[in-house]
Amino acid sequence: MHKxxxxxxxxxxxxxxxxxxxxxxxxxxxxxxxxxxxxDVMPGQLAMLSLVPVGEAMFSVSWQExxxxxxxxxxxxxxxxxxxxxxxxxxxxxxxxPYGNGFPVEECKGKDMLFIGGGIGLxxxxxxxxxxxxxxxxxxxxxILYGSRSYADLCFKEELFxxxxxxxxxxxxxxxxxxxEGWDGHVGFVPSYLEEINPDPAGKIAVTCGPPIxxxxxxxxxxxxxYTDEQVITTLExxxxxxxxxxxxxxxxxxxxxLDGPVFNLAxxxxxxxxx
Amino acid sequence: xKVLSKDKLETVFNRLAQESDVYVPMQRGxxxxxxxxxxxxxxxxxxxxxxxxxxxxxxxxxxxxxxxMYSFRQEGTKVNIxxxxxxSQPKIIFGIRGxxxxxxxxxxxxxxxxxxxxxxxxxxxxxxxxxxNACYAPGPNCFCESMGIDPVNPRPADVIIRDTGNxxxxxxxxxxxxxxxxxQISEFLEEKDVKLPEAKQCQRQVxxxxxxxxxxxxxASPVWDKLSEPCQNCGICTYLCPTCYCFDIQVKSWGEEGxxxxxxxxxxxxxxxxxxxxxxxxxxxxxxxxxxFLHKLEFFKERYGTSLCTGCGxxxxxxxxxxxxxxxxxxxxxxxxxx
Amino acid sequence: MMDIANKxxxxxKKLLESGEIDVFIAWEKGNFDYQTRPFFxxxxxxxxxxxxxxxxxxxxxxxxLKYRDGxxxxxxxxxxxxxxxxxxxxxxxxxxxxxxxxxxxCCPGMKDPLQTMKDNSGLNKNPAADSLAAKCKxxxxxxxxxxxxxxxxxxxxxxxxxxxxxxxxxxxxxxGERYQFFAGVLSQCIRCYACRQVCVACxxxxxxxxxxxxxxxxxxxSIEDNMMYHLVRASHMAGRCIECGECERVCxxxxxxxxxxxxxxxxxxxxxxxxxxxxxxxxxxxPPLSTYKENDPDDFI
Numbered sequence: 084m085h086k087x088x089x090x091x092x093x094x095x096x097x098x099x100x101x102x103x104x105x106x107x108x109x110x111x112x113x114x115x116x117x118x119x120x121x122x123d124v125m126p127g128q129l130a131m132l133s134l135v136p137v138g139e140a141m142f143s144v145s146w147q148e149x150x151x152x153x154x155x156x157x158x159x160x161x162x163x164x165x166x167x168x169x170x171x172x173x174x175x176x177x178x179x180x181p182y183g184n185g186f187p188v189e190e191c192k193g194k195d196m197l198f199i200g201g202g203i204g205l206x207x208x209x210x211x212x213x214x215x216x217x218x219x220x221x222x223x224x225x226x227i228l229y230g231s232r233s234y235a236d237l238c239f240k241e242e243l244f245x246x247x248x249x250x251x252x253x254x255x256x257x258x259x260x261x262x263x264e265g266w267d268g269h270v271g272f273v274p275s276y277l278e279e280i281n282p283d284p285a286g287k288i289a290v291t292c293g294p295p296i297x298x299x300x301x302x303x304x305x306x307x308x309x310y311t312d313e314q315v316i317t318t319l320e321x322x323x324x325x326x327x328x329x330x331x332x333x334x335x336x337x338x339x340x341x342l343d344g345p346v347f348n349l350a351x352x353x354x355x356x357x358x359x
Numbered sequence: 360x361k362v363l364s365k366d367k368l369e370t371v372f373n374r375l376a377q378e379s380d381v382y383v384p385m386q387r388g389x390x391x392x393x394x395x396x397x398x399x400x401x402x403x404x405x406x407x408x409x410x411x412x413x414x415x416x417x418x419x420x421x422x423x424x425x426x427x428m429y430s431f432r433q434e435g436t437k438v439n440i441x442x443x444x445x446x447s448q449p450k451i452i453f454g455i456r457g458x459x460x461x462x463x464x465x466x467x468x469x470x471x472x473x474x475x476x477x478x479x480x481x482x483x484x485x486x487x488x489x490x491x492n493a494c495y496a497p498g499p500n501c502f503c504e505s506m507g508i509d510p511v512n513p514r515p516a517d518v519i520i521r522d523t524g525n526x527x528x529x530x531x532x533x534x535x536x537x538x539x540x541x542x543q544i545s546e547f548l549e550e551k552d553v554k555l556p557e558a559k560q561c562q563r564q565v566x567x568x569x570x571x572x573x574x575x576x577x578x579a580s581p582v583w584d585k586l587s588e589p590c591q592n593c594g595i596c597t598y599l600c601p602t603c604y605c606f607d608i609q610v611k612s613w614g615e616e617g618x619x620x621x622x623x624x625x626x627x628x629x630x631x632x633x634x635x636x637x638x639x640x641x642x643x644x645x646x647x648x649x650x651x652f653l654h655k656l657e658f659f660k661e662r663y664g665t666s667l668c669t670g671c672g673x674x675x676x677x678x679x680x681x682x683x684x685x686x687x688x689x690x691x692x693x694x695x696x697x698x
Numbered sequence: 699m700m701d702i703a704n705k706x707x708x709x710x711k712k713l714l715e716s717g718e719i720d721v722f723i724a725w726e727k728g729n730f731d732y733q734t735r736p737f738f739x740x741x742x743x744x745x746x747x748x749x750x751x752x753x754x755x756x757x758x759x760x761x762x763l764k765y766r767d768g769x770x771x772x773x774x775x776x777x778x779x780x781x782x783x784x785x786x787x788x789x790x791x792x793x794x795x796x797x798x799x800x801x802x803x804c805c806p807g808m809k810d811p812l813q814t815m816k817d818n819s820g821l822n823k824n825p826a827a828d829s830l831a832a833k834c835k836x837x838x839x840x841x842x843x844x845x846x847x848x849x850x851x852x853x854x855x856x857x858x859x860x861x862x863x864x865x866x867x868x869x870x871x872x873x874g875e876r877y878q879f880f881a882g883v884l885s886q887c888i889r890c891y892a893c894r895q896v897c898v899a900c901x902x903x904x905x906x907x908x909x910x911x912x913x914x915x916x917x918x919x920s921i922e923d924n925m926m927y928h929l930v931r932a933s934h935m936a937g938r939c940i941e942c943g944e945c946e947r948v949c950x951x952x953x954x955x956x957x958x959x960x961x962x963x964x965x966x967x968x969x970x971x972x973x974x975x976x977x978x979x980x981x982x983x984x985p986p987l988s989t990y991k992e993n994d995p996d997d998f999i
Contacts, residue, residue, distance in 0.1 A: 390951060405823060683729060
């Protein structure tokens with residue numbers, strides 16, 4: 084629900100306070116407004132960022148750091164993101180949100196968590212992963228499976244290789260698509276690595292995000308391993324323009340990704356047409 | 360009954376135009392549409408309250424095809440939102456038919472309910488008075504009755520007018536806004552008993568009952584391949600539709616300043632769902648065609664409780680290849696859901 | 699015409715039954731006597747629905763673009779103007795001749811079902827006279843220029859008056875008047891892109907107007923963006939328009955698009971011709987603006 088009586092399509096202004104180069108085509112942008120965070124965001128929610136004279140695009144918020152700033156990990160894939168990758172610290176951006184339902188952090192309490200991400204798909208998952216670590220006592224064992232095309236393309240390397248594996252009762256599995264020099268970790272696609280690891284579904288919630296084709300195979304693999312539809316959660320991406328359920332284009336059946344999504348469990352997803 | 364003589368209409372429009380932008384059905388050359396009375400040119404235009412309906416729908420009055428949202432200025436790294444363009448100019452839609460009035464109700468559901476109110480729409484809509492024209496003789500492509508509309512009792516309406524066919528209009532205020540308008544022109548309204556024409560039924564009847572429910576199982580049906588084969592994926596049906604509301608948001612900028620605007624978009628266009636990374640969930644014309652009809656007949660009903668087709672018939676009239684939504688409903692009724 | 703219709707059905711039936719083609723594109727009857735519409739027959743049963751009558755106005759060659767990436771063999775009916783469209787598609791390498799079975803019909807001129815639908819709808823108080831479609835009154839090629847089988851008697855061109863009279867009228871305006879004229883008609887445009895979608899010459903896989911990186915033409919229905927759309931489209935038509943008139947016929951807001959196209963037809967012919975697009979299929983032949991010679995003048999650059 085939009086809380087203020089201001090125009091929901093007109094953005095607030097935030098300033099970029101830090102830019103981290105994650106991979107050759109992914110950068111993380113930390114943004115804050117005059118009051119700190121422009122609005123509070125739950126894990127998995129979205130925000131519309133605008134490089135005002137260029138365009139607007141919807142991104143998953145990859146973390147809210149207290150009341151200080153929001154983080155967005157953004158891959159260069161189009162006109163708007165090309166331009167975003169050229170900006171420097173200090174640049175002001177437009178922002179509106181938060182949009183979407185976010186991950187069911189409450190319902191997942193007391194469960195073991197399995198996160199399965201591919202490429203930039205780790206960005207939305209990261210907000211939930213960090214939330215779990217922040218509220219560590221509320222969640223059971225945490226397993227993170229993440230893959231990318233190459234070592235260079237792995238996002239959040241510091242967290243992936245240093246911070247997260249050291250956390251209590253946590254396992255991190257990383258894979259890259261093809262062998263490369265200097266990499267002695269796992270090689271192969273995420274869905275097949277998932278089958279190798281074969282994590283037991285008992286008491287577990289699996290959360291996945293990645294390219295549509297990866298999601299489709301991961302869902303199949305989880306189903307094969309005995310995960311029920313209610314145990315599997317994914318977050319979808321569609322083209323969005325308004326973010327408030329008016330402009331029409333992000334529908335899957337009668338649901339709008341910007342309002343009713345982007346997070347669905349497999350039971351909900353199966354009720355929708357397979358058009359994503 | 361309050362009655363308005365038709366020969367006083369122009370005077371009435373002039374009076375109302377002192378406070379509001381009055382949109383009136385006109386035949387303008389080969390085109391009919393709701394045009395602002397301010398642009399009325401007797402040499403070119405014919406005021407056409409007696410026309411069955413206008414070819415161009417009146418939706419642009421409350422949802423303009425192109426609408427500036429806000430202007431901005433960027434200086435160095437600093438950005439300022441300068442002006443937000445919410446349009447609160449009073450407007451009157453004079454003579455809208457029941458199908459198009461129902462379409463306004465659909466737009467209201469989209470823009471004013473389900474979590475967010477769209478401020479641009481709200482501002483315009485709240486300042487718009489709807490004077491609806493009861494329809495006693497539907498045309499060859501009209502099927503509003505099948506879509507749950509009573510053409511002689513158009514809703515929503517602030518005033519309902521009824522053409523007696525004898526040079527007079529019966530005038531019924533139907534809301535507080537309508538009463539205010541009636542007061543403004545009270546000197547032109549006489550108290551008189553007149554006979555109303557007999558209402559004719561729509562010649563076209565469509566059995567829409569149960570279609571939304573049946574369509575739930577027809578997403579993967581091969582009928583969509585066949586039905587969409589003639590469709591050339593132009594946007595005529597969406598742009599002439601009184602309910603199609605989908606829009607795009609874009610920017611125009613020059614140097615350091617510019618404005619963001621929205622404009623009608625069409626689900627018929629590939630670019631509509633094209634994502635920056637290359638993926639497009641509705642890549643083919645058939646998928647886009649299916650989405651349009653499912654949106655009209657199933658999805659909207661699931662979300663808002665009413666169909667997004669009001670039976671105005673414009674898409675039937677204007678489709679270059681003769682695609683007819685009533686034929687599609689008939690066919691959906693006939694086929695096995697799985698086939 | 700009944701005769702021709704029956705022959706078309708006979709041919710379609712034979713081709714579909716023998717498996718020579720997978721689909722036959724012709725017309726069927728809609729809900730009104732005056733509503734004839736494109737139809738895709740895939741079985742002998744479907745063939746029974748085929749009609750050919752005074753409202754068979756659509757240029758069916760455009761539908762070939764739907765199948766260009768497939769392997770299906772296609773039979774279709776073309777009139778004189780439509781057949782020029784097929785030549786253009788072949789010249790542009792958008793289709794293979796051996797995937798086509800072309801039934802040519804010499805065309806006496808057609809009525810426009812779209813105009814008649816509109817006139818009978820109750821939504822138009824100024825109906826056109828129920829006569830030939832406007833586009834058929836400037837027809838220069840009623841007889842098919844490419845076909846596997848030809849039906850009907852050779853017809854005379856339906857053109858009335860001097861071919862470029864209206865173009866000259868516009869040419870004779872001064873710049874200000876001309877701007878006013880085009881600003882007037884193009885301000886009506888609702889950007890439904892029907893003119894592009896029905897056009898055989900518009901066979902680009904990604905149209906410049908759908909490009910987003912960069913976006914070449916704005917999406918506002920302002921006079922600037924509308925003019926940009928129509929001017930860019932028009933210049934892409936130069937040497938490619940086969941004057942089938944479908945763009946103008948389907949335009950829901952009556953923009954005189956053929957006036958713009960005809961200006962380019964005239965200019966291309968005067969500057970590079972004599973040339974008429976798609977009049978004859980010669981393998982490897984290209985329209986003037988699709989070829990390049992090293993000694994082409996470039997002093998304007």
